[in-house]
Amino acid sequence: MRPKSFNEEDVLHTIEETFRRVGYDGASLDVLTKATGLNRSSLYNAFGCKNDMMRRAVETYTERSCENIHTILKARPLRAAVRAFLLTCVEPGAAGCLLGNLVAERADAEAEDREFLAAHMIEVENALAAAVEAAKADGEIAPDANTLETARYVMSVAHGLRIMALARPDPALFSGAIDTALRAIPFANKSAAVAAL
Numbered sequence: 001m002r003p004k005s006f007n008e009e010d011v012l013h014t015i016e017e018t019f020r021r022v023g024y025d026g027a028s029l030d031v032l033t034k035a036t037g038l039n040r041s042s043l044y045n046a047f048g049c050k051n052d053m054m055r056r057a058v059e060t061y062t063e064r065s066c067e068n069i070h071t072i073l074k075a076r077p078l079r080a081a082v083r084a085f086l087l088t089c090v091e092p093g094a095a096g097c098l099l100g101n102l103v104a105e106r107a108d109a110e111a112e113d114r115e116f117l118a119a120h121m122i123e124v125e126n127a128l129a130a131a132v133e134a135a136k137a138d139g140e141i142a143p144d145a146n147t148l149e150t151a152r153y154v155m156s157v158a159h160g161l162r163i164m165a166l167a168r169p170d171p172a173l174f175s176g177a178i179d180t181a182l183r184a185i186p187f188a189n190k191s192a193a194v195a196a197l
Contacts, residue, residue, distance in 0.1 A: 073131035
């Protein structure tokens, strides 16, 4: 058998970015072949049908998102780390969140696809919750705080910021909104966290 003449990981990243930029419906096979530089046969053989490609892209995107959350939110003070995380949501040129984009676009898709996307959203939520739980153990989050609800709040703010930033790509517009959101997070010692910035 002739060896592959392409790097599968690089092509998968291109597929992921294509779905993120143009959505599921916009990522026709013609668009995907043009983006990856592969013909249809090579794409099918390596990644399966379009829906399979979407699923593999979501899996790798989710894995990387969870790793990024862990890396960003392990920093202390936590307030500064959360602020840094939320600022990534309004970076210029960002195409939004692949998961968020697909969940919105695929709201009328088959139940199996909706459940697949929801499960990966929950995976990211759990990564946030783990980071919050670690901060609680470090004394930066109030001991009576609901870890999962706090993580869900941060995730909701992040998705909202991504949508707003797509319409108005100017990070300076959202600095105040991020600070307002941070005040709703149950830090154990808010005055100390603010002073540490």
